Amino acid sequence: MYSKLQYISQGETIDEQLRNIHQALDAGCNWVQMRFKNQTAKNAYTLAEAVKSLCEKYTANFIVNDDLHLTKEIDADGVHLGLTDAKINDARMLLGTSKVIGGTANTFEDIQNHVKNGCNYIGLGPFRFTATKEKLSPILGLSGYFDILQKAKKNKIEIPIYAIGGITLRDVSPLMETGIFGIAVSGIITESLEKKILIQQLNEKLYANVIV
Numbered sequence: 001m002y003s004k005l006q007y008i009s010q011g012e013t014i015d016e017q018l019r020n021i022h023q024a025l026d027a028g029c030n031w032v033q034m035r036f037k038n039q040t041a042k043n044a045y046t047l048a049e050a051v052k053s054l055c056e057k058y059t060a061n062f063i064v065n066d067d068l069h070l071t072k073e074i075d076a077d078g079v080h081l082g083l084t085d086a087k088i089n090d091a092r093m094l095l096g097t098s099k100v101i102g103g104t105a106n107t108f109e110d111i112q113n114h115v116k117n118g119c120n121y122i123g124l125g126p127f128r129f130t131a132t133k134e135k136l137s138p139i140l141g142l143s144g145y146f147d148i149l150q151k152a153k154k155n156k157i158e159i160p161i162y163a164i165g166g167i168t169l170r171d172v173s174p175l176m177e178t179g180i181f182g183i184a185v186s187g188i189i190t191e192s193l194e195k196k197i198l199i200q201q202l203n204e205k206l207y208a209n210v211i212v
């Protein structure tokens with residue numbers, strides 16, 4: 001089963017990235033997306049090797065942001081591709097059916113296209129403004145999620161749809177009520193001084209209605 005909480009990593013250097021990822025894993029995160037932008041291939045590979053080893057130690061899912069060839073080379077669990085990154089179906093041809101391919105969406109039509117191309121999950125955003133990502137698509141807000149998730153339900157779309165973009169603890173329950181599967185967050189986990197407590201609080205709200 002897919003985790004309902006994804007941590008999108010932050011950090012300007014390999015050391016900063018590793019510190020943030022290690023702390024998130026140690027605090028209970030079991031799904032990490034390595035997001036290390038504007039780096040040399042060497043630095044990205046060096047970080048990915050270390051993150052893969054950490055994720056294996058914590059039995060966490062390891063997803064690479066953007067870089068399809070690094071995903072293949074390092075044998076990560078999957079890749080996340082945005083609307084201007086490599087195509088989902090090209091990724092599926094390269095990675096095969098055992099790897100996880102996530103796709104970014106801002107509209108219901110984006111979701112339909114990703115489902116048609118064999119995407120495994122959707123990152124639907126942004127929920128609100130966030131400085132973590134430079135070029136944001138139009139902000140969705142709660143009503144945007146409600147409208148899009150209604151269409152997804154009506155069209156029997158079953159792949160997990162995650163909300164992303166400026167999400168805080170108090171947003172989780174209202175977002176879950178729109179029908180999303182889970183959330184992908186970066187800043188609130190990176191900046192938290194009590195990561196273990198925060199992740200427990202996030203998971204409590206995310207899994208509140210899951211029947212065991």
Ligand SMILES: Cc1ncc(COP(=O)(O)OP(=O)(O)O)c(N)n1
Nearest residue numbers: 066080081082083104123133164184
């Ligand atoms: C889970 C998840 N959803 C959306 C994104 C955004 O990806 P993208 O649009 O490619 O933007 P960058 O992250 O590459 O700046 C994501 N990374 N993860």
Ligand SMILES: Cc1nc(C(=O)O)sc1CCOP(=O)(O)O
Nearest residue numbers: 125126130132165166185186187
């Ligand atoms: C990586 C990313 N993608 C987004 C999108 O809308 O596609 S918003 C975003 C940033 C998420 O980080 P934070 O939780 O710090 O806002």
Ligand SMILES: [Mg+2]
Nearest residue numbers: 066081082085
């Ligand atoms: Mg991208």
